[in-house]
Amino acid sequence: MTLEIALHRLERLHLEGPTRLQGPDLYLDPEEAQALLPAEAPVKLERLAVALPGQRVRMAPVLDVVEPRAKADAEQSAFPGFTGSFEGAGQGRTHVLDGLALVAVAKLPGAQEGVVDMSPEAADYCPFARTRNLVLSFSLQPGADRVAADEAIRRLTLGLAERLASLARDREPDQVQALQHQQPHLSLPRVALVYLVQSQGDLRRTYIYGQPADNILPTLLDPLEALDGAVVSGNFVMPSNKTCTYIHQNNPLLRALLARHGRDLDLAGVVVANEMSRMADKERCAAMAARLVRSLGAQGAVINQEGGGNTITDVMMICRQLGRAGLKTVLVLNEFAGEDGTTPSLTETTPEAVAIVSTGNNDHRLSLPPVDEVIGAESIPGVQGDLRGGISLPLGRLHSSTNQLGFNHLSCVSV
DSSP: OEEEEEEEEOOEEEOOSSOEEETTEEEOOHHHHHHTSOTTOSEEEEEEEEEOTTSSEEEESEEEEEOOEEESSTTSOSSBTTTBOSTTTTSEEEEEEETEEEEEEOOOTTOOOOBEEOSGGGTTTOGGGSSEEEEEEEEEOTTOOHHHHHHHHHHHHHHHHHHHHHTTTTSOOSEEEEEEOOSOOTTSOEEEEEEEEEOOSTTEEEEETTEEOTTOOOEEEOHHHHTTTSEEEEEOSSTTTSOOHHHHHTOHHHHHHHHHBTTTBEEEEEEEEEEOSSHHHHHHHHHHHHHHHHHTTOSEEEEEOOSSTTHHHHHHHHHHHHHHTTOEEEEEEEEOOOTTSOSOOOSOOOTTOOOEEEEEETTOEEEEOOOSEEEEOSOOTTOBSOTTSOEEEEGGGBTTTTOTTOOSOOOOOOO
16 A cells, blocks of 8 residues: 655644635634534633744643644545544545644643643754644533543544645645555565554543544554554643654654665564553453564564553563564663653563663653743643743653654663
8 A cells, every 4th residue: 555645834824714725824714613613512612822833832731732634535534433434544645734733732630731832942852842833722611521521622623633634635735755565575674563552541542543442452553554543642641751643643663664664674564552451451462462463474573652650561561472482672662760860760671671762751850931921721730830930840741752652852871
């Protein structure tokens, strides 16, 4: 199969109607966004705002970030299972509004709360300080159920993302990336990706084709499907190391493996597995994930983590199973190493884990200067100070700063 990613570069975003693409400018009629929310919805869309790189703007609590995408075929869906049919994912052409991100902001009871900061001082740490952001700020209706509110926010955000990208269907893209995963190259080392997601209940959930991944058994997913909207986030635990929808759409590990397919490795396939809550389920999942990797004829595997704490057990169990079967592994993990980086950073390990790539230390503390504008809450737990003023926070509170699919450039050095 071939998946064409048609990139349309944007330079400016305007909150005025009518909704249209005009050259490198996107115009959005705020009333059209409001109309996507049913009258009986458990949430209100309080505000639409634009946040650009370098501005003194801070937003919190950030739930999800989504890249605007639409399939060239209007009968197909950019977010199958949410905005339409399941047909076409991973093939054909997908239009992308390149450099634009939709950022959903709301205070949901039980969600761990994180920050996106657009200031230059945050740009080295927060990837969404470097995108042009359309911010959707929500509030809950009185007495609203948090799960219903979460669902309403997700559906509006995904629906608006698809609507905006659909404006590009009749335009010539600035660039087309042709992604392919075709015949195997058996003379090259065969490598699989074990794509771990966190789906452990309400507000810490990942969706595969619109279905919660809480109880899925490890399964094969075509690499191009995984990059074309089949995986959507509803996970609101540790902001720095969860995987938001935007990062699922642009999975750097998978893109890197695809780029090397047929050159110096053979991408055997993608095994999607959930990080389970119960030990027996973790054991079952690890055994089955390892079995699927072996069934692909892989000689090695890259294993990522999502979240932290008990999820390291899932990673190490799979690593152990594969290592004992003679397969080499590379793990991609972040660390909890204390503010000075000297605390033992992993709560569990295994002798088979001999190659680990760090994506940064969640406990590293960052000081950020005052801002001119706050979108959302004026304060959140875990962040010292009013969000409008100068703040001190651990990277764990800065959205996607230590993401474990490699969507940033933090790592560690030996001392």
